[in-house]
Amino acid sequence: MSLPMLLMTIPAFVGVLLYNLRRWIWIQVTLVCGTMLLLFMLVQQAPVDQLVVLAGRDMYFRSSWEILGRAFVLVPSDRSLLTFIFISVFLFAVSGAVVSVTTLFYPVVLSLVSIIMAIMFVHPFIYAALFIQIAAVACVFMIADNVYSRVTGALRYLSFASIGVPFILMAGWQLEMYQVRPDDNLLLLQASWMLGVGVLILLAVVPFHSWIPIVARSSPPIVAAFVIAVIQAVMFFFLIDMLVQFDWLRNNMQFFLALRISGMLMIVTGGVFVFAQRNFGGLMGYSALIDWGCTLVALGLRLPNSVEIAAMIICTRVIALIVWGIGAGTIFNNNNSTWDVRLHIRRNPFATVSMIVGGLSLAAMPLTAGFPSRWALLQMLAGIYPNYAIVLLVAGLCAWMGYIRVIAETVDLTGIIDGDMYRTTSESRGTIGLSVFVVLSLIIFGLVPQWLYPKAASMFEHIAMILV
Template sequence: MPQFIAQHLPILQVIVPLIAAPFCALISVRNGAWWLAFVTSLVTFAISVLLFAATFDGEIISYHLGGWAPPIGIEYRVDMLNAFVLTIVSGTGVLTLLYARASVAHEVDAKQHGLFYTAFVLCLTGLLGVTITGDAFNVFVFLEISSLATYAIVASGAKTDRRALTAAYNYLIMGTIGATFFVIGLGLLYMITGTLNMADLAQRLLEHGDSRTLRMGYAFILVGLGLKLAMFPLHQWLPNAYTYAPSAVSAFLSATATKVAIYVLLRFLFSVFGFSIPFEADILFLVVLPLALAGSLIGAYIATYQDNLKRLLAYSSISQIGAMLIGVSMLSASGLMAAIIHLFNHAVTKASLYMVAGAYAKEAGTVSIRELRGVGRDMPFTTAAFVVGGMSLIGIPLTVGFISKWYLVEAALMRGWWPVVIVIVVSSLIALIYVGKFIEAAYMHPAPQGIIRREAPLTMLIPMWIFAGLSLFFGINSSLTSEAAARAAQGLVAASSLIWQ
C-alpha cells in the first residue's frame, strides 16, 4: 500500500463515504446508487480493518487534520477501542447494504432509492466520524450528521406503514433535545478549560478540580448521551423508530447507532472526565446503575407482550442496552470489558435478528407473530437464524450472548454485587420467554390457511447467516473479541484517574 494512503487512513475513513454520499443521489443507472453505496462501505470496512490491525498491539494513531497540531487543530485519535467500534460499524454497513438490495427494493419506493442510499451512507459517515474523532465538538457535528440522516431513513419506511413518519418525527424531537443537551455540556466544559481536544480537556479538568460548572457539564453530557443511546427511561423514541423503519435500517441502526452512543459515553466518562472528582462516580452508581437495572428488566418485560416481531426486538434492545450500562457503571476494568464485549456481541446478534424480521416482512408480508405461525416450515433457513440469534439474546452457551453474560456476572461478583447478578439472570430468563414465544409460534403451530411463503433470497440469507455465524463463532472461540475488549478496557482505565481496587 502506498505510504501516502497509509498515512491518511484516519481521515479517509470519514472522507470516502462523505464524498460518495451525494453521488448516490446523482446516479440514475438502475441500482447504481446501491452499487456505489456498497463499494463505499467495502472501502470503509477495509480501512477500519487496517486501523484495527495497526492499533491491536496498543499503538495510538494520532492524525492531525490539515497538519495543525492539537490542541489547536482537530485531532483524529485511533486507539484499540475506536478501531474496535469502527470495525463493528463499517462491517455492519457492508453486510446490511448487501442485505438492503432485496429488502429495500421491497420496502422503499424505487424512485427514492438514490436518496435513501445517500442518507444511508451519510449515516455511516456520521457514525464513523463520531467514533474516530478526538475533538469534542467534532463529536457533536458528526453525531448530528448521523442523526439527521437516520431520521430521514427511518421516515423512508412510510411506504409500508405511515407510522414511520410520526416515529421519525418523535425521534427527531428527542434526538435534537439530546444533542442540544450535549452541546450545552460541551459549552460548560469549554468555559472551564478553553479547549475542545479530548486529551487536553482531560488534562485541564484534572488540574481544575471540583466546581459547579464541571458538575453541570457532566450532568448535561450524561443526559444528552442518555437520550441518544436510549437509556431507560429516555428510550421512548426507540421502539417506534426501529419498528417502522425499513428492516435493513433497523438492522443497521440497532447494531451501530446506540452502540456508537455508548462508545461516546465511555470516551467521555473515562477519557475526558476521568472521574477526577467523586461526584462523577457517585452519579454513575446512584443514577445510572439503578436506571440500567430497571431498563434491563422492564425492557425485557415489555418485550414479552409484543406481537410485532420488530417491536419485540426493539424492547429487547432496551434491555440489552441496560446490560451494557450495568457493565459501565461497575467502574471496574472487568465490568468495562464486559460492556465493550457485549457491545460487539449484541450488535452481531441484533443485526441478524432484524434481518430475519426483514425477510419475513418481504416473503410473508407481515412481522406479526400470530400471522407468522408455522413459518419455520416454509422459511427454514431464516427461522433457524432467528433461533441462533434468540439463543444468543438469552445467553445460552456456545453463543456470544453467553460470553457477555458470563463476563458481566463475573464482574458483578468481583464487586460482590449479588442483587445485580440476580437482575442479570432474571432478565435473561425473561428473554427466554419472549424468544420462546416466537419460536413456539414458528415451529409448533400449523400455518394459517391459504398463505404461500417462500424462503428469502440468497442476498438476504447470506448476510443474515454471516451475522448468525459470527454470533456462534465468537461464542465458541471468543479469544479475539475478548482480547480486543480487554485491551480497550485497559486503555480506558489507564486514561482515567480512578484508583482501582
C-alpha cells in the same frame, strides 16, 4: 495530506455518488463494501505523522485537520473503534442486499460514516454534539420511507436526540467557564450533570427509550438493527471518549452510580415489557434495551474487566442483530404488516431459524454469541451487587419466556421438526445458504468466545488501562 480529512471525505463523496445510483442495489453494495475496505486499510496501515514513499512519491499523513479554527484529530485509540465501525457497516451493507431496506439506506449509511468520524475526531467536544444531531437527522431518512411509512419511531428518535444535544452543548460551555474559573467547583458539578443527562438521553435510557421498540417494529429489520447496534454504539463511544478525556469525570463515583442505575432501569423496563410483546420486532426492541442496560451497568462498575465485557456485549450485539435482521428482513420483505406472519414464517423456515437464533442471542440464550458476555457480567455482578445480578437474571428469563411465547403462537414447530416446511420452502438457495452460515457463526462465537474477546477488548483497552 490530512488522514482525518481523507477518512471523512471519501465516504461522503461516495455517498453522493450512491444517491444517484440508488436503483442498482448491487452496485451500491459493492461501492459501500469497497469504501469500507479502503477506509479499513487506511486506518490500519496508513502511517500517521511520518514521511513514507508510496508509488514513488513522498506522502505525509497528518493526524489532524484544522478547519475554521476547529480541529479533527485522529488519536491511536480511535483506530480500533473505527475498525469496529467499518466492519459493522460492511456486514450490514452485505446483509441489506439480501433483504428489504429503505431507498436511501446506502447513501445515508455512508454519510453517517463520515458524521460518525466527525463525532469521534472533533475538538473541542461540544461540536460533537452538533454532529450527533446531524447524525440523528440523517438516520430518520433511512428509518422511514414510502414503503415503511409509519413515522412514529423516527419522530421519537429525532425528538429525543434533539432534547439530549442541548445538554451536551451546555456542558461544553460550563467546562470552558471552568477553565477560566478553576476554583468554581459548581461549574464542574453542573457540567457533570449536563453531560450525564445529555449522554443518557442519547443512549435511550428509560424514559427516553420508547423509540427503540417502535423502530424495531415499524422499520425495515436491517435498518432498525443498524440504528440500535451501530449508531447507539457511537453514542457509547462518545461517552467513553468523555471519560478518557476528563479525569474529573472518571473520578466522579456518582457519575458511575448514575450509569449503573440507568442501566438497571433499562434492564427492568425491558424485562417487564418484553414478556408482553406479541411480535418479533417488539421482542427484539426490548431485548436490545436489556442488552444496552447491561452495557451501561458494565461500564458503571468502573472496572477494567467490566469495560472489556461491555466491549464484548457491543460486538456480539452487532452480530446477533445482523442475524436477526437477515431473518426478519427475509420474512417480512416489503411487508410491514403482520396479519399474515404465520404464512410468511411457514414459507421461510430457514430465515425463521435465523431470526429466532439472532433474537435469542440478543436475549443471551446459552450456546449463542450473546451468552458468554452476559454470563461474565452476571458473575461479576453476583460478587459485587447480588441484587443487580438477580434482577438481570430475571430480566433475561423474561426475554426467553417472551420468545417462547411468541414462537409458540406464530411458528408451526411440528412442521419444522418433521421437515415438511423445509421441503416446501419458497426460499432461494442463496438465502438458505446465508441463513445457515450466519446461524452457525452465531453459535460458533457462542461456543468459542475467546476468538472474539481479545479483538473486542482492544476497542476499550485505552480506558481499561486508566480505570484502576
